[in-house]
Amino acid sequence: MQNLWDACLRRLEQELPAQQFNTWIRPLAPEAGAGADTLVLAAPNRFVLELVRERFVARIERLAAEAAGRDLGVRLVLARGIDAAAPRAPQPAQHGASEVPTILERGRLNRAFSFDSFVTGKANQLARAAAIQVAENPGISYNPLFIYGGVGLGKTHLLQAIGNQLADQRPQARIRYCHAEQYVTDVVRAYQQKSFDEFKRYYHSLDLLLIDDIQFFSNKGRTQEEFFYAFNALVEARKQIVITCDTYPKEIAGMEERLISRFGWGLTVAIEPPELEMRVAIVLKKAEADSIELSEDIAFFIAKHIRSIVRELEGALKEVLAFARFSNRELSLDLAK
Incomplete structure (x- = not known):
C-alpha cells in the first residue's frame, strides 16, 4: 500500500x-x-x-x-502507540535540516491578510497599531487584545495579519485561528467523542489563539466555560489571545460576567466606519492588488455611494470591473455610474 x-x-x-x-x-x-x-x-x-x-x-x-x-x-x-487523548502537531516529512514543522491549523490563515495590505486611516489606526504591537510582542503588550466594530470593517483582516506575522517571525509557534462557531463545533465534537481532555490539552498548548466573532458564544454555557479555562491557562502562560466582536465587550448579550471582565484585562480597541478619503484609498488599494489601473474619479464615485462597510466597497468595485469586462467597454466614470 x-x-x-x-x-x-x-x-x-x-x-x-x-x-x-x-x-x-x-x-x-x-x-x-x-x-x-x-x-x-x-x-x-x-x-x-x-x-x-x-x-x-x-x-x-x-x-x-x-x-x-x-x-x-x-x-x-x-496511529498505533499514540495516546488518543494527547494531540500533537503533525510533522511533515523531513527533506532537509532547514525545514521546520508545519503547525496544526496554521493553514486556516489567509496569507493575503497582512499589515501591508491593510489600508489605515483615522477609523482604524489605533487598532492596527495595537495589532502590530501584539504580533511583535505576543503575550506581553496587550493580553487579550479585543477588537470590536461593525460588519465588514477589517476586524478579520487584522486578526489574521497578527497570525501571519507571528508565523513568519516564529515558524515553530502553535497558532490557531478560528471563527467562534468553529470553536463551538469543537466543543460539541469533544462532547460526542468524550475527548475533553484532548480538547483542553490542544487549546491550552497554543502560543496564539485568534477567535473571530466571539458574540457567537452567547448563551452557549459549556462553550463559555471551556473558553474561560483556556483563557486563564493561556494568559497565565503568557500566551497571546486576540478576539474580535461586533460590539463592545460589556454589551455582548448572553455572555458570562466572568468572561466579560477578563476581556477588559488587556486592551479594547474599536474599528469605526471609514471616512471618505479612507474609502477611496481602500478602493484604489483593492484595484492595485488586482493589477487594475483605476482612476481616482471612479474610486471617489464608488466611495461616495458606499459609506460604511469595507466589504461592500470591494463588492462594488468587482461589480464595476465585471460590467466593463462583460460589456467589452473601457473603465470610465460614465460606466461606473
Missing part, C-alpha cells in the same frame, strides 16, 4: 496549497494488514483524523481507485 499512497501523495501535493498538504495530508501514513480492498491511513491525532475525514477522504478514495485500477475503500485510524 505504500506505493499506492505515494501515488496519491503526488497528486494531492499538486492539487492542494502547500500549507494544507503539509498540515493535513503529509502526516498520514498507510498501515499494512487491512486487506487488498482497503487503504488504511493512520493520523497522528484525532483532530487531524476528523478534519481529513470531513474534507479530504472522498478525494483520497477517488485517487486511490485511479492509482489501483479498482475500487478501494479508505479507512482512517489513530
